[in-house]
Structures are given as C-alpha cells and as structure tokens.
Amino acid sequence: MRLLLIGSALTAALLVLPGESQAQDDVSSVFSRLLNNPNDAALNARYAALVEARGDMRKALGAYERALAVDPGNRDLLRAYKRVKRRLLPAVTSVTVEKGISYDSNPRQLPNTRRREGDVTFDVSAYLFDERTLRRHRWRTEAYARGQIQGDETDLNAGEVAAWTGPVFDLNPKTRLHFAPGAAVAWLDGRRLYNDGSLRVTLERVRRGTTQSVSALLTYRDAGDSFNGSDGFIAQLSGRFKFNSKLVKGDTIYVLPRVRYSGPTGSGPGRVFSRPLFPGDFVETGSRFAYFRPIRGGKVFIGAGFATYFRHYDQTVAFGTAEREDVQVEPTAHVIFPNVGGRKFDFRIDYRYEENFSNDNTEDFSNHVVGGRVVKRF
Secondary structure, X not given: OHHHHHHHHHHHHHHOXXXXXXXXXXXXXXXXXXXXXXXXXHHHHHXXXXXXXXXXXXXXXXXXXXXXXXXXXXXXXXXXXXXHHHHHOOOEEEEEEEEEEEEEOOOOOOOOOOOOOOEEEEEEEEEEEEEEEEOOEEEEEEEXXXXXXXXXXXXXXXXXXXXXXXXXXXXXXXXXXXXXXXXEEEEEOOEEEEEEEEEEEEEXXXXXXXXXXXXXXXXXXXXXXXXXXXXXXXXEEEEEEEEEOOOOOOXXXXXXXXXXXXXXXXXXXXXXXXOOOOOOXXXXXXXXXXXXXEEHHHOEEEEEEEEEEEEEEEEEOOOOOOEEEEEEEEEEEEEEEOOOOOOOEEEEEEEEEEEEEEOOHHHOEEEEEEEEEEEEEO
C-alpha cells in the first residue's frame, strides 16, 4: 500500500509539470474516480498531491484526512497532512502595551540598617507576539521593550529591548517545540548595562484548553564597562502552568517555578533587577504562585500571590567565611478591571511586598511597591 501511495504521489508531481491544462484534466479524472471509490487511500493521496500543487490547500487537506482515515499509520501521509495544515493556519499578531506609575518605599533595596527614601516610578512596556507560516514551518517571533523613569532617583532610569525568533515544530497534535535564538540590550542611567545573546527552547502542551510550558534559556551576557562588570553565562529553567475554573467558575491559578544560575558579576547602584546582574555568581531556586477569581459577574477580578526564592552565592559574607545565602519572599495583591472603556483595555492595581533575609545582615532589606497601570491589547 505504501509503495502504491508513493508511486501515485510521484506520478501526480510529474503530471503537473507539462502544463496547467494537463494538470486540470488529471485532477478531474482522479476526482471522478474518487466519486466511485471515496475510501481509496491511494486515490485520495494522489488527488491531494495534485490540488496541493495547484495551491488549493483546503481540498488537499480534506483529501489527506480521508487517506489517513483509511491508512492512519502512514507517516508520509501524516507529514503531508501536517504540512498543508500549517500552510492553512492564519498569521497571528498581537501587541500589548502597558503604562503605569508606582511608589517604592525602598527603590534601591538598601539594607534595613541604612536610611531609605521612597520614590515614584513611571514605566511603559510593549510586548509583541507574532506567529505565521513561512514556507513549510510555523515561525514565531516575540519581542518586548520597556523603560522606567524615576521621580527623584534619576540614576535608576533604565530601559531594555529584547527579541527572540525561530521555528515551531509539531511533536503531536497537542505538543509543540519552539527553538528561538535571541538578543537583548539594556541601559541604566543613560549607559549600557549589558548585551545578551541567547537561545531559548520551549516545550508547550495544550491540556484541557490551556497551554502549559517549560522553557530552557541559555544566555551569554556582555556586561557594560561603565559598571565594572564581568561577562558570563546565565542558565535558566522555568515553567508556566495555568489551571482554569478549579475553585469557582472563571478563576485561574498560575504556578511559575524557576531554577537559575547567573555568572556575570559587577558593581552598581544597588538595585536588584528582574534579570539580576548585581551581584552575580549565584544559583537560585524558587517559584511564584498566583490566584485570580472574578467577582461582580466578571466585571472585576481580585487576586493574590506569593513567591519565594532561595539564592546561594559564590561569595563570602561580610566579615565572615560562610558563603552568602539569601531567601526572598514576595506576597502580592491585585485588583483588575477588565474591558474598561471598551474591549481589550484593562486597568489594574497591584501591591507587592519584598523581604530579603540573608546570613549577611548587611544584605537584609524590605520594600513596599504599590501602583496602577493601564493595559491595552491590539
């Protein structure tokens, strides 16, 4: 049977070469024979190859589906079916823009033993997601840009731009693998903070209507000379698990585990960034948990979360010989007003408390962050 299918596909390919009229005649001939024997896998495969060569992907998809129903173990047919299905998928492009203002009680995350002053932060960010079919593969591009301006502590003004792009492979109907090289550049106080070159591999699986994912990220960071930095590798393994309607209808649970090694080190203004550079040489393990539920008929969502991270540094504590170890905890609270003033336009209020416990008491700090932001999706 397989030899017959392969031979039919080759014959179909040869038949469409001499000219359109001959191809049209052969399509009509094969279609007429299919009317009399619609369950013939070889005829369906031949018809699918012919109409695919003409660019009629929908007819080709239906024919490949009929052939697979008769011969489900045929890998050549399955590859052809997936190829046509990918070409039929529409391009998906979305942009999310956020603008916000927040107040930090300790923006520099200074030790509790030192005098601390609060400050206001204005921030804006944009995130792009694009997935489309290029030739025979789905291709995904993700990019973001973000910046922040401080009210008083202007040396903490910062910005970052990053992008990843690469192919998406179907492992089975519910599982996909995404390979994406990427690059990033960040600034602090008007000077280059770092350049990144990275490779990200993401395994995604759709489970009960939601996408669960695990990502491995390997980054080489070129630290900026202005901050007396040293270059090095960052490796991270993270997960994103989402569960819907577990306690009440419409609620959502997020679980975000993470393991990270960060090699780059350097001195700086003392603020810990979401992708830490100062200090480095540490291994971090931890997770974030968040829960959101609708109230008032879905007009408002309330949420709470908790994160804890443990870091082991390859450095001794001040005035001691033991290696430094920190535990940071971050309880959060959230209120979201979806679709304010129209669809795809949200307003949210967030509160986060940061507390760092270290065996080096000069590294203990606490910080309150409260703010509001608007979120617009295009």
